[in-house]
Amino acid sequence: MFAEIHIERGRIRAVLPNTEATVIRNETETWTVPGGHVLPGFVDNHAHIVGLGRRLTLLSLHDATSLEDCLDRIRTASTLGGWVQAMGWNQELWGVPTLPTTADLDRVRSDVPVMATRVDGHAMWCNSAALALAGISARESVLIDDDMTPVWSVVPKPTAEELEVMILAATEECARVGITEVHDMDVDVDWLEPMRLLAESGRLPVRVQSFVRAHNGQWRDWGLLPAGGEFLRICGVKLYADGALGSRGALLRHPYADAPDTYGLELLSIESIVQECRLALDAGWWSIAIHAIGDAAVRNVLDAYTVVRSWPDGGDVLLRIEHAQHVSPDDVLRMHDLHVFACVQPTHCLSDAPMAERRLGQERLADAYRWQSLISAGVRLGAGSDFPIEPPSPLAGIDAFVRRMPYGSSSTWCGDERISRLDAIRAFTSWAHATADMDHRRGTIAVGMDADLVILDRDILTCSDEELRDTCVLATFTAGKRRYPA
Numbered sequence: 001m002f003a004e005i006h007i008e009r010g011r012i013r014a015v016l017p018n019t020e021a022t023v024i025r026n027e028t029e030t031w032t033v034p035g036g037h038v039l040p041g042f043v044d045n046h047a048h049i050v051g052l053g054r055r056l057t058l059l060s061l062h063d064a065t066s067l068e069d070c071l072d073r074i075r076t077a078s079t080l081g082g083w084v085q086a087m088g089w090n091q092e093l094w095g096v097p098t099l100p101t102t103a104d105l106d107r108v109r110s111d112v113p114v115m116a117t118r119v120d121g122h123a124m125w126c127n128s129a130a131l132a133l134a135g136i137s138a139r140e141s142v143l144i145d146d147d148m149t150p151v152w153s154v155v156p157k158p159t160a161e162e163l164e165v166m167i168l169a170a171t172e173e174c175a176r177v178g179i180t181e182v183h184d185m186d187v188d189v190d191w192l193e194p195m196r197l198l199a200e201s202g203r204l205p206v207r208v209q210s211f212v213r214a215h216n217g218q219w220r221d222w223g224l225l226p227a228g229g230e231f232l233r234i235c236g237v238k239l240y241a242d243g244a245l246g247s248r249g250a251l252l253r254h255p256y257a258d259a260p261d262t263y264g265l266e267l268l269s270i271e272s273i274v275q276e277c278r279l280a281l282d283a284g285w286w287s288i289a290i291h292a293i294g295d296a297a298v299r300n301v302l303d304a305y306t307v308v309r310s311w312p313d314g315g316d317v318l319l320r321i322e323h324a325q326h327v328s329p330d331d332v333l334r335m336h337d338l339h340v341f342a343c344v345q346p347t348h349c350l351s352d353a354p355m356a357e358r359r360l361g362q363e364r365l366a367d368a369y370r371w372q373s374l375i376s377a378g379v380r381l382g383a384g385s386d387f388p389i390e391p392p393s394p395l396a397g398i399d400a401f402v403r404r405m406p407y408g409s410s411s412t413w414c415g416d417e418r419i420s421r422l423d424a425i426r427a428f429t430s431w432a433h434a435t436a437d438m439d440h441r442r443g444t445i446a447v448g449m450d451a452d453l454v455i456l457d458r459d460i461l462t463c464s465d466e467e468l469r470d471t472c473v474l475a476t477f478t479a480g481k482r483r484y485p486a
C-alpha cells in the first residue's frame, strides 16, 4: 500500500493516505519513495546470524559444482587461527552425489588442519590433521551431528572483534533484504557480548531475539537467563530432537526409502526433552524452540509438549517446533490442540525437493513441507530462511510459499501445500512476531506499533507471479530509523 507514516521515538504516530508514494517522516528526515509500497518489516524467525557472518567472511563452498571445485578452493585458501575453515559444501550439487572423504582433503591440504561444514550444518568434512587435533583416530567418512563436537571444541573461536565484523556483515545484509527482526538460533554465550554492545550503541540494524544453546545444557553452564531489550532480547532456549534429512539424520517413523536399514538419529529422547523443558521453565524461560525434521522427531516433541502443557505453569509457555518438515496428519491436529508454533523455511523445500523424494519415497511426500494443511488446521505458522543454509531473502521465501517451484524446475511441486500471498506475507510478519510473543508490538502498520517497515518497488499482493520474483527492497526502517540504504 501507499501511505504517509509519521514516526516518533521509534513508534508509528500517524498513518495517512497517499495515492502515489510512500512517505516516512521521523524526527530527522522525510523519506519519500514515489511508487514505493510499504509493508511491516519482515521477520526471519529461524536463522543463524553468526553463521551468515561466517559465510560472508570465511571460505564459501556453497556454489561449488564438484568435489574437484571444492578441493581447488581449499588448496589455495588462507587460514584463520591456523585452520582452513570452510562451509557450505553440498554433494547433491556435484553431479555425482557421493560424500567426500578425509583422503580427498589430505590430497590437497596436509600442511594445516582443514574443516568444512555441509550446507545444512549437520555434517563436517575434515582432513587428517584436523581429526588428529580433535583426538579422532583415522576415519574416512564425514562427521555427522554429535560426532562433530570434538572438532568444534578445537577449532579456534573467533575473537570479539571478528565476531563484531561477522554480526555487522550479517545484520546489514538482513536490512538490505527487508528484514527488521531475526530469531537467532543456537546462540553461543560468546556472541552475546558483541551483540549487546552493537545493540546498545545503536549499530545493530535489525532487532534480534536470541534462542540460546540448550542441547547439552549450555545455558545452565553459562549461567544465562532470559533478559529483555528493544534490539536484543534473550528470549528462549534451543534443543535438537533429530538431525537433517540430507545427511539421513532426520528421525523417521518408517525407514528411509533410499536406506531401508536407517530411521535417522534420535538426538533427545522424549524423557530428556521433558526434563530440559522443566529446567527451562524453572529458570524463567518462556520460549522453547526444538528442531524436529522427521515425523518421528516431531511426534517425540509433541509427546514431550503434551507433558509440558499438563503442568500448572505450562499452559502459556511459547512452544515451537523448528522446521517441522515432515508431519503425520494426526500430529498436525495435535500441533493445533497443543498451541505449538510451526516455524518453517519455505526455501528449504525448493532446495530439498529432489533429495526429499529419494529419502522419503513418493507416498510420504504428502506429509512433507506442509504449509496449507497446517494453516487449515489452525496451526500457527511463522517463517524464516535458516540462513546461511538458504539466502536470507524473505521475498524469496514468499515466492517459495506461493509458487513452490523447486530450483531448476518450471513446475510446482506438491502444489496442494502452496499458500496464499496474504498468508505468505503474514508468515514473514505478524505471524512470525507471534512466535516470539511480539505481535502486539510489531507486524502491523498502525498507530502505536513499532515503526519497523519495509518499502518495496511493487505491490506484492497484486503483481503477477513473474513480477513477484523480481521485487526489490527500496528501504528498510527499524525502530523508525532508516537502516537500508545506509
Ligand SMILES: [Zn+2]
Pocket: 046, 047, 048, 185, 386
Ligand atoms: Zn537452523
